[in-house]
Amino acid sequence: MSEGFIHKLDELVYNLDWLPKSRKIFEDFRADVREKKPIEIPDPYQAAKYFYCIRHSFNKLIHTPMSMVKDWKKDWGAELKYSRDKIAGTTIENLDFEELIDRYNPRKGDFWYLDPPYIVATEKGSYYNHSFDMEDHERLRESVQKIHDNGGYFMVSYDYREEVAELYKDFDCRTLDWKYVGATEEARQKGRQGQDIYFKNTDSTL
Numbered sequence: 001m002s003e004g005f006i007h008k009l010d011e012l013v014y015n016l017d018w019l020p021k022s023r024k025i026f027e028d029f030r031a032d033v034r035e036k037k038p039i040e041i042p043d044p045y046q047a048a049k050y051f052y053c054i055r056h057s058f059n060k061l062i063h064t065p066m067s068m069v070k071d072w073k074k075d076w077g078a079e080l081k082y083s084r085d086k087i088a089g090t091t092i093e094n095l096d097f098e099e100l101i102d103r104y105n106p107r108k109g110d111f112w113y114l115d116p117p118y119i120v121a122t123e124k125g126s127y128y129n130h131s132f133d134m135e136d137h138e139r140l141r142e143s144v145q146k147i148h149d150n151g152g153y154f155m156v157s158y159d160y161r162e163e164v165a166e167l168y169k170d171f172d173c174r175t176l177d178w179k180y181v182g183a184t185e186e187a188r189q190k191g192r193q194g195q196d197i198y199f200k201n202t203d204s205t206l
């Protein structure tokens with residue numbers, strides 16, 4: 001998104017300031033954002049539409065219903081600057097995990113946390129834009145082996161499935177019960193219970 005407004009931050013903030021919270025605008029923008037069409041970047045209005053949708057979506061996800069939260073009276077310039085400061089010192093890559101791991105070549109003592117598309121969520125459909133098939137899960141297992149062989153640490157999170165447990169049977173496995181905290185008060189109130197499974201090669205208590 002940042003490329004979409006970086007040279008036109010004032011225009012993005014201007015758009016956000018003048019857009020009221022409206023279900024009709026939310027639905028129209030979401031349909032527009034989800035349409036796969038060529039966009040000429042930078043396009044601050046398109047960036048505003050996307051930002052508007054995620055900020056008004058339940059738990060800040062583009063595919064979820066409109067949120068009940070009313071937090072639209074913000075200084076968007078300050079908010080964007082805050083996010084910018086938060087990611088200072090971080091490198092964002094958009095790569096297949098195998099390419100990423102090859103590029104950064106795991107070293108002794110590294111810690112890698114991998115959070116692949118879950119199988120159950122994939123089966124429910126429409127949760128991820130890019131999901132994994134079994135071949136990808138197997139490729140990930142091979143990549144994890146590379147981290148391990150190079151002396152690095154890793155942790156992989158999944159929902160429980162027999163076939164995944166089988167893939168990672170050589171490593172430590174731990175389940176974690178959780179209560180869904182979510183990114184918003186609304187999500188926290190709905191607070192679902194669940195269980196995730198973690199495979200790792202570290203002795204840490206997680």
Ligand SMILES: C[S@@+](CC[C@H](N)C(=O)[O-])C[C@H]1O[C@@H](n2cnc3c(N)ncnc32)[C@H](O)[C@@H]1O
Pocket residue numbers: 095096097098115116117118128129130131132
């Ligand atoms: C369980 S989600 C990760 C969520 C993330 N940890 C977060 O908190 O937002 C799995 C992610 O893997 C991404 N993904 C799909 N195929 C991938 C691939 N081949 N390489 C790397 N990531 C991929 C999906 O787009 C999705 O965002």
